[in-house]
Amino acid sequence: MDPTQEEIRRDVRDAIKGVVAVVDRREFVRRGREGEHLDDWWSTMADLGLLGIGVPEDLDGSGGGISGPVAVMEALSEAGTPAVLYLLTSFARTAIIRHGTEEQRRRWVAPTVTAEVRLCFAITEADAGTNSFKMQTFAEEDGDHYVLNGEKVFISAADDATHAMVVARTTRLSESADKRVGLSVFVVPLDAAGLDLQQMRIDLHSPERQFVLHLQDVEVPRENLIGERDQGLRVMFDALNPERLLVAAWAIGLGQHALQRGVDYARERAPFGTPIGSYQGVQHPLARARAHLDAARLMMYHACAQFDRDDEAGAYANMAKLLASEAANAAADAVIQTFGGSAFDADSDITTLWPMIRLLRIAPVNNEMILNYISERVLNLPKSY
């Protein structure tokens, strides 16, 4: 991390304190439990100028690049309040900034600075899983609009978003010479007719929820198509590295949050007279997790810097996601073991941290797929699946 980036990170961490004053970890979990939303949180993020970070100045932001949003996501997560819709909006708008028309950028990027636009992201389908080529959602062109039909799953925070960025087929797989051609990306308002949300039974102890998004004859004007028709994969690929990096930030922040809680407890808890933090069986796993979190963070910001100066960032972005999610899980595991039985008492809010941290070894892409990526793209080994 170069000194400039270090400074950005410090500034962001300071600014986030204002947001945490509104929704801290305890409040975040409480809202999750009681079904309350984050409206005041979003307005605070906007008021403090945090939503403009990563948005180019001509779109009302304070400057582009992914380093800033990554620092925001890390700080939010370290406070124990990771709002995934912030992550999704940051990542989805990158696709619009890079591939959208001027009009599209004004309509859907600039208003993210004030939270008037909040973008969720709809690509996954139940049967396709990690194999996006198999998706069935189809957008039929019909005059000046497209008609979308299909079903997307694991759509986070869809009820808090204003729009969904939806990936759909515009040419059927069976009719494509090249399977990579035929996908298109649309911005779909969440109040569109025929669009329906059904909450999934997933508890991440967060105010944000996951949904199945049903699309039945949803009409979307042609001007909501981002990039060229059938070339959606290219649009998405440009957003893939930012996504990996924001997810790495999510993991590192949460891992650091958990770790700090474990360390604090290990300094106090002393059933045998001396704090358990003085036993190597307790302290070494915590120390090891710290080293891995710090290494993953350096890799993450290194990839951010590469990405922001248009250097190749894919290898490091993928590795950062892999290492960050594993380090966060190691941290959480050590902290649970440190707390012992108390970790399972909801009042301690320790095992409540687990589902989200565990999910990050799987979402948005599982670590086995990242190992496949490193094997093929970095090590030049043959494809394994």
Added chain:
Amino acid sequence: MDPTQEEIRRDVRDAIKGVVAVVDRREFVRRGREGEHLDDWWSTMADLGLLGIGVPEDLDGSGGGISGPVAVMEALSEAGTPAVLYLLTSFARTAIIRHGTEEQRRRWVAPTVTAEVRLCFAITEADAGTNSFKMQTFAEEDGDHYVLNGEKVFISAADDATHAMVVARTTRLSESADKRVGLSVFVVPLDAAGLDLQQMRIDLHSPERQFVLHLQDVEVPRENLIGERDQGLRVMFDALNPERLLVAAWAIGLGQHALQRGVDYARERAPFGTPIGSYQGVQHPLARARAHLDAARLMMYHACAQFDRDDEAGAYANMAKLLASEAANAAADAVIQTFGGSAFDADSDITTLWPMIRLLRIAPVNNEMILNYISERVLNLPKSY
């Protein structure tokens, strides 16, 4: 495992099918979610003769020894329906069988065969943790009874039990020449005046719950003292190995349950055309978990056999708990990764398995303490804490 033990295990697995017909995994989780209890389950267990396993014939059982109850606990857990009150009753009654009077054995052991007596176990206190010597609960002798005051935590299934086996000080630590002297063990009816239960906020996705047990001037007749006054540690030590073994069974069964679910899924799920179970990245962790579960099971039954013929069983019982809980966690981890995002959907009932499995690396004694035990007692290394 010798052939006889193998046969017992097979018979028990067959018999358990009758219990699972009443409460299967789905029903077990549903009851947990909706706050329903296991009364019909207990009567079925009794009707099928499963509660008599491990109880000497003169106490209306079908024969003593720990191998039987361990096989029962393993089979229940493998079905995904581990009732911890069965485990606690099996382990607590061992103490009464070994240290109780004939009268006590008739009052509290024989009726476990019909489920009329169900014993929970109250030793842990918030400040003492794994260091039982630090406990504060005190039983003051007063004529023909004792008066108990104190607070016990993590008391599983206390609202489903008829009695609690309570460990309390009868001589204050400050007045004991030897810290190991001064504890006593009482059988306390759960409807005793002054005894109060407060549910803890712990969700193990089970119909059984955890409680804080408050004892305020609870009067317990002298005949409810098991063994000699001040010699409670000896009473408990005899029950420690059975506890370890039953917990190992709990872990192995649950691990095997999770594993089977993961294997079934890996055979079906095929986003890239071939089942994901054909990828070594998916299948090897499942295979490795299987090997570790099988090894832990052999160790568990070996220790059971040693215990049942009064050979030294401590080392293997402790190792079995260590290895079983770690193997079960490795299995669960591999299965979650196999299911991917779907693991987090409550309908898949996969991450719902996690809290209980994770707890077993900690409860009833954390694996670090077991490593300390192996270091000191098996390897003759100096004490580390």
Added chain:
Amino acid sequence: MDPTQEEIRRDVRDAIKGVVAVVDRREFVRRGREGEHLDDWWSTMADLGLLGIGVPEDLDGSGGGISGPVAVMEALSEAGTPAVLYLLTSFARTAIIRHGTEEQRRRWVAPTVTAEVRLCFAITEADAGTNSFKMQTFAEEDGDHYVLNGEKVFISAADDATHAMVVARTTRLSESADKRVGLSVFVVPLDAAGLDLQQMRIDLHSPERQFVLHLQDVEVPRENLIGERDQGLRVMFDALNPERLLVAAWAIGLGQHALQRGVDYARERAPFGTPIGSYQGVQHPLARARAHLDAARLMMYHACAQFDRDDEAGAYANMAKLLASEAANAAADAVIQTFGGSAFDADSDITTLWPMIRLLRIAPVNNEMILNYISERVLNLPKSY
């Protein structure tokens, strides 16, 4: 492990002391360094009756079964003196006992009791690796004998053996309808004309060496064919489980040897005043290794018992090899870390233990192939390679 087996193991351990009196660990390593052989060791093994263990009584042995030789191999390894030619002879003679004629059993099995026959084993070829079907060595039938041509690698102790059990093609792969048909097994005297040994540059710190075995027009009489022509795979499969079990014993014994050395050192070494064995960072890895070694041993003897009463033993034999080799490696790693820099000083004889222990995760079959076996045969998952 049932009490009888426990007793056999104890008796064998006692008897081995007489062998170790002739060649102890220090002497074993010294001979390895100075190129001296084990002739007196073999005669001691014979004199003490240890070579007759596992040989049926009608063949001058003290009784068949694999449990005995496994106990011998474990005890030799635990003393730090594993002679692999003992392992190879024990495993190869099983094939002759099961598939040989009465004449063959008298010629090559009975004399193993006196060490007059010592069998090495030649199956691996450089290009075929773990895929035995690809082997090129060919035995051309020519009147009353076969003419062998080919090259075998990694042949342990070939210069100490009297005969090699050689697996060769008798029908070319291209001419076989079923690839599993066409292999045959021969007993070849090592002084046969055309047979040549070339020492490989492998240092396992043992008096035994590895060789490339060149076969150029080696004539072998027809009566040296074990079992039926072209059915060699069946002959070998029967010997596969004994091999896995003997290798597990090798690993467990060596692991236990290393562990004991580490524990002894950890009790003495005290740079900061207290023995390093009191630090959990040192003692926990040693304790964990002990638990895994003990579990692997129980699995190994369980599989032995299954094998000896003709029950299915494949799954447990494979798992025992997997777990034993991994536990031994974990033990060695912990011990090296315990010794610190001194581990690398040849006088401490610690890193000298490593190559052989490390090899056991690979030889005679690598653990990935065993995970494949468990996946396919035990978990019924699809083939991965």
Added chain:
Amino acid sequence: MDPTQEEIRRDVRDAIKGVVAVVDRREFVRRGREGEHLDDWWSTMADLGLLGIGVPEDLDGSGGGISGPVAVMEALSEAGTPAVLYLLTSFARTAIIRHGTEEQRRRWVAPTVTAEVRLCFAITEADAGTNSFKMQTFAEEDGDHYVLNGEKVFISAADDATHAMVVARTTRLSESADKRVGLSVFVVPLDAAGLDLQQMRIDLHSPERQFVLHLQDVEVPRENLIGERDQGLRVMFDALNPERLLVAAWAIGLGQHALQRGVDYARERAPFGTPIGSYQGVQHPLARARAHLDAARLMMYHACAQFDRDDEAGAYANMAKLLASEAANAAADAVIQTFGGSAFDADSDITTLWPMIRLLRIAPVNNEMILNYISERVLNLPKSY
């Protein structure tokens, strides 16, 4: 890593090719086996200007800082030719640059640029181990010189060095109020009377060897004392972070060297028809090792940058050593498993890589001590030993 540092690294890697043209991996191992030294290697290093990297310009170097020597050490190691005397000289001269007089810097730093001075380092003693305070070597002041007596162990490349930097007590521990006071640092010519080297039996498959250094009444002029008498600890502490970083470079380079060999083999080897590199059981461990090596490298260069601009570098330097050595070991382990039995054939030069890589989890300080450091200094946990 910022772009400047990336560039330095690239330049160094290019320059190292000239050195590898003289001594490549094969030659390096051959010289180790046959007892030949590296004289021509040293002159090539000097001729190519590589020895001046890290030496201030006023001392005939091309500029100070640790980033440069770290890049050199990484590149040498990646080529499989890590010369530890280069590492020792680079690290020891830092102490002289920072604490030496102008005269001392001219005498012992400037000539390192031409290889006329090569410094080995003597601190470790057999009984003291990692606890330097316990050292017994004593330097008695006597007029204008000191008289040194004692014994140092694990002195690498002492026979190739011109001088040893020796740490000795000048005040006995028993006479020190503060145990941190009383050590002093001396530059001792290796041809001094009374100084004697005895080769240790350590085989790292390198042309450099390890020695016990005996000092018997060795007279060293007062002007060879670096820094103040009794304040040697401060002198050493300044060199500690450079040492950690150079060792991290050693590990990362060797790990990368091993990894590349494994990847190359996995692309070619195909016993079942497809390259084994297409099996996830083979490729995933290689890919994971790559990610960990890359992360450790970023941490290493980040710490270098901090150190070179006089920011606090201790935490990251220690973590870099920890993570680098573990990543290198994971790489080596995966590569050995990839090669299978062939790894043990000396001609493949794979297990020959192991001893040096394994040593780096121990030397110059074991990873457990680093975990202690992180626990206490970074996490503020209590001391554990």
